[in-house]
Amino acid sequence: MLAQSAGATLVTLMATDAWHRVRDGLAQLWRRTQPERAETVTAELEAAHEDVLAAAAAGDQETLDELRLQWQGSVRRLLVARPAAVEELRALLDRLDPGGAAARQVTQHATASGQGRVYQAGRDQHITER
Secondary structure, three states, X not given: OHHHHHHHHHHHHHOOOOHHHHHHXXXXXXXXXXXXXXXXXXXXXXXXXXXXXXXXXXXXXXXXXXXXXXXXXXXHHHHHHXXXXXXXXXXXXXXXXXXXXOOOOOOOOOOOOOOOOOOOOOOOOOOOOO
16 A cells, blocks of 8 residues: 555656656665665666656556556565565655545546536536426
8 A cells, every 4th residue: 555655746846846746756766775776776866857757748558557556566576575664655655645634635637528417526526407
């Protein structure tokens, strides 16, 4: 669950002004927990940042979903190899995204044609038709 939340948060924040804090925080986490992978992870973060910006600009949700899964996997592997990193990762995510809003971001797409209707909601929805 933590890896899933982290992947979603990181990818969402890569497209914001928080990007530098995301990169620096994750690079520091890897330097402390898996120093042999720190440079590789930093390079992967830079590449992912460029991919996130391009996908967001193109409205490419599939690529964004793939990037979330990629970072979920990277974080999960880190936590399996270094279970003590759990608290440090939680603290980093709390600093980067207080309240966890980035991980809860909702993106919806819908198409209706003819007489079709689309009703979407990110939370509660009440529809009364007569």
